[in-house]
Amino acid sequence: AQSVTQLDSQVPVFEEAPVELRCNYSSSVSVYLFWYVQYPNQGLQLLLKYLSGSTLVESINGFEAEFNKSQTSFHLRKPSVHISDTAEYFCAVSEKNTGFQKLVFGTGTRLLVSP
Amino acid sequence: DADVTQTPRNRITKTGKRIMLECSQTKGHDRMYWYRQDPGLGLRLIYYSFDVKDINKGEISDGYSVSRQAQAKFSLSLESAIPNQTALYFCATSVEGLGDTQYFGPGTRLTVL
Numbered sequence: 001a002q003s004v005t006q007l008d009s010q011v012p013v014f015e016e017a018p019v020e021l022r023c024n025y026s027s028s029v030s031v032y033l034f035w036y037v038q039y040p041n042q043g044l045q046l047l048l049k050y051l052s053g054s055t056l057v058e059s060i061n062g063f064e065a066e067f068n069k070s071q072t073s074f075h076l077r078k079p080s081v082h083i084s085d086t087a088e089y090f091c092a093v094s095e096k097n098t099g100f101q102k103l104v105f106g107t108g109t110r111l112l113v114s115p
Numbered sequence: 116d117a118d119v120t121q122t123p124r125n126r127i128t129k130t131g132k133r134i135m136l137e138c139s140q141t142k143g144h145d146r147m148y149w150y151r152q153d154p155g156l157g158l159r160l161i162y163y164s165f166d167v168k169d170i171n172k173g174e175i176s177d178g179y180s181v182s183r184q185a186q187a188k189f190s191l192s193l194e195s196a197i198p199n200q201t202a203l204y205f206c207a208t209s210v211e212g213l214g215d216t217q218y219f220g221p222g223t224r225l226t227v228l
Contacts, residue, residue, distance in 0.1 A: 032214040043205060044219040051214040090157060101215040105157040
């Protein structure tokens with residue numbers, strides 16, 4: 001069964017600084033990978049996803065993530081964060097197989113952006 | 116209007132009470148899910164349904180039941196609520212396909228006293 005590890009429970013950063021949120025996964029088969037964002041008092045929103053093709057995927061608000069199969073990682077990066085990026089970020093993985101592609105979530109990383 | 120709605124958004128109840136959380140979607144998706152979120156634990160799957168006649172247990176289904184009344188409606192019930200069911204509950208939907216991307220409702224915050 002697949003699993004996801006987000007080692008950093010909280011990442012404090014100053015506005016306009018770069019940030020990387022780490023995500024490592026474990027699976028015996030090929031995977032799909034997702035990053036979801038949860039703003040305060042809201043539900044989860046899909047930020048970006050890797051399904052196939054290019055290993056570098058981007059979101060509309062400047063985040064990007066790179067699928068690294070050899071390191072089983074899917075780290076999320078942004079070169080310059082804004083106050084509005086303060087949120088909790090969840091990495092998730094599902095296995096490529098027939099039938100139900102169960103989505104397994106990491107425990108989340110809280111990004112705190114200060115002025 | 117939101118594609119996935121949940122009612123109520125907040126609920127406080129007492130131990131032993133029966134509670135129903137409702138989810139409706141206008142995305143036209145066949146697949147629906149119920150998760151609970153606890154601090155430090157991420158999201159865990161309670162139940163999922165591929166269509167009205169197909170309901171399956173997730174990893175933490177004990178103490179919960181569900182009903183898929185229509186393609187667009189999926190309800191979660193706590194037959195006899197207990198304090199450790201205090202959590203944030205999310206409904207999600209997806210359509211079968213590449214990656215089966217899930218889309219989430221705004222959540223219901225449930226407190227069991």
